[in-house]
Amino acid sequence: MAGHKAQRGKTIRNSNVELVRLIAMAMVMFNHSPWGASNYLDMGAGYGQRLGSTLIVSFLGNWGGVGDCLFFIISAWFLCDEQQRYAKNASRCWHLEKQLWFWSFLLFAGCIVFWHIYGGVPGMKSLASLGLKTVFPFAANMWWYPTAYMLFLMICPLLTRGLRSLSHNTHAALCVGLIIVFGWTPWRLFPLNMGYSVLLFFYLYILICFAKWHMGDLCMNRTMAYRLLIFGLVVGLGSQLLVQCVLPNRIVWSLWMNSPRCLSSICIALAIVICATTAKPRHSAVINYIAASTLAVYLVCTHPLADMVLKPLAARTSVGIAAIGQVFVMAVAVYVGALAIDMVRHWVFDWTIDRNVERQNRWIVLRLRAMRDSGVRILDRLTAAASMKVQ
Incomplete structure (x- = not known):
C-alpha cells in the first residue's frame, strides 16, 4: 500500500516483494471474478467433463484467502521490525484515504452511468447507502480490507509494544491458542465471530511477529518454506479436490484454501514471502511503480459496479471450457485496467494534491x-x- 512518492525516497523496495504484491492481487481478482454467472458448466456433459470444468474454476477462484493473507503478511513482515510511530501510521492512513475517495467517487459515477444504460435506478435506500459509503469510504466500510487495515495501523504501535513485552513462551502459547481456535476451521463452516475485519489482521500480525522475532531460522530457510508451501497446497487444493469430486455441479467456496485465517492459506502465504525475501534482491523501477497501485484492483473488483458490468457479460459467455477462458480474459482486463488508471491517478496526485503532502x-x-x-x-x-x- 505504499505510495509512488515513497519509491523515490532513500529506501529502494525489493522488487521480489513487490512482484508478490501483484501476484497476491491477481489471486484476489480471480476470486472475485463472476465465475458463477458464466456458463462454464455444461449440464448435459458427462461426470468427468463436468468435474473438470468445475475443478478448473474452483482452483482458479479459490485463492482469495491466500491472496488476502499474502497481501497483509507482506505489510506485517516489515511493520513488526519497524520503529512504530503513530504519526507515520496516520500519514499512511491519510494517503490511503485519498486513494479510497478517488475510487469511490469514480466507481459511483460509473454506477450512475450504467443505471442510465440499463434504464433503472435502485431504490432510494440502496442509493442512499451507496452514496454514504462513497462519501465516507473508511467510516462506512465501503471496502473491508482498507478499513480494517487503517484501524490496524492506528492500533499497531500499541499492539507491537505489548507483544514485545511478552516472553517467548507466552507469545508461543498465544499463537498456539489462536491457531487451535481459528487456524483449522474454514470460515464458511465455523465463523467464530472473526469474519473479515481488523480482528483477522490482529490474529495474523501476532503470528507473523512470533515468526520474525522468535523463529529467525525459519524466516531465512528456503527448504522450510518449500515444506510450508507443499503442506498448504496439499491441504488446500486436496480438500478442494475431494469436495468437488462429490459436488461436480457447483463450485464450493470458502473452504481451507479460501479462508485467510486457516493454516493452509497462512502456510502458503508465509512460504511465498520467505522465498521472496531470501532470494537475491532485485530492483525494478517498473515493477515497483506498478505494484504501488495493486490495491486499486481490489477496490474495483469488489465494488457493486463490478457485478453490474461483469455479471451480464459473463452470462453471455459460451458453454463449457470456452466460458472459463472468456471470464479469465475479463479478469485480466479488469486487473490491467485498474492498475493503469491508478498509475495515472498517482501521477496526477503527485503534481496536484500531493505536492504539499508533508x-x-x-x-x-x-x-x-x-x-x-x-x-x-x-x-x-x-x-x-x-x-x-x-x-
Missing part, C-alpha cells in the same frame, strides 16, 4: 494529537468528579 501530514497529526489531549482532559475531569462524589 504539510497535510503534519496538520492531520496535530489535529489528532489535539483530539487525543482533549479526550484525556475530559476523562481526567470525569474521574475527578466521580472521586469527589464518592468522598
Whole structure:
C-alpha cells in the first residue's frame, strides 16, 4: 500500500516483494471474478467433463484467502521490525484515504452511468447507502480490507509494544491458542465471530511477529518454506479436490484454501514471502511503480459496479471450457485496467494534491494529537468528579 512518492525516497523496495504484491492481487481478482454467472458448466456433459470444468474454476477462484493473507503478511513482515510511530501510521492512513475517495467517487459515477444504460435506478435506500459509503469510504466500510487495515495501523504501535513485552513462551502459547481456535476451521463452516475485519489482521500480525522475532531460522530457510508451501497446497487444493469430486455441479467456496485465517492459506502465504525475501534482491523501477497501485484492483473488483458490468457479460459467455477462458480474459482486463488508471491517478496526485503532502501530514497529526489531549482532559475531569462524589 505504499505510495509512488515513497519509491523515490532513500529506501529502494525489493522488487521480489513487490512482484508478490501483484501476484497476491491477481489471486484476489480471480476470486472475485463472476465465475458463477458464466456458463462454464455444461449440464448435459458427462461426470468427468463436468468435474473438470468445475475443478478448473474452483482452483482458479479459490485463492482469495491466500491472496488476502499474502497481501497483509507482506505489510506485517516489515511493520513488526519497524520503529512504530503513530504519526507515520496516520500519514499512511491519510494517503490511503485519498486513494479510497478517488475510487469511490469514480466507481459511483460509473454506477450512475450504467443505471442510465440499463434504464433503472435502485431504490432510494440502496442509493442512499451507496452514496454514504462513497462519501465516507473508511467510516462506512465501503471496502473491508482498507478499513480494517487503517484501524490496524492506528492500533499497531500499541499492539507491537505489548507483544514485545511478552516472553517467548507466552507469545508461543498465544499463537498456539489462536491457531487451535481459528487456524483449522474454514470460515464458511465455523465463523467464530472473526469474519473479515481488523480482528483477522490482529490474529495474523501476532503470528507473523512470533515468526520474525522468535523463529529467525525459519524466516531465512528456503527448504522450510518449500515444506510450508507443499503442506498448504496439499491441504488446500486436496480438500478442494475431494469436495468437488462429490459436488461436480457447483463450485464450493470458502473452504481451507479460501479462508485467510486457516493454516493452509497462512502456510502458503508465509512460504511465498520467505522465498521472496531470501532470494537475491532485485530492483525494478517498473515493477515497483506498478505494484504501488495493486490495491486499486481490489477496490474495483469488489465494488457493486463490478457485478453490474461483469455479471451480464459473463452470462453471455459460451458453454463449457470456452466460458472459463472468456471470464479469465475479463479478469485480466479488469486487473490491467485498474492498475493503469491508478498509475495515472498517482501521477496526477503527485503534481496536484500531493505536492504539499508533508504539510497535510503534519496538520492531520496535530489535529489528532489535539483530539487525543482533549479526550484525556475530559476523562481526567470525569474521574475527578466521580472521586469527589464518592468522598
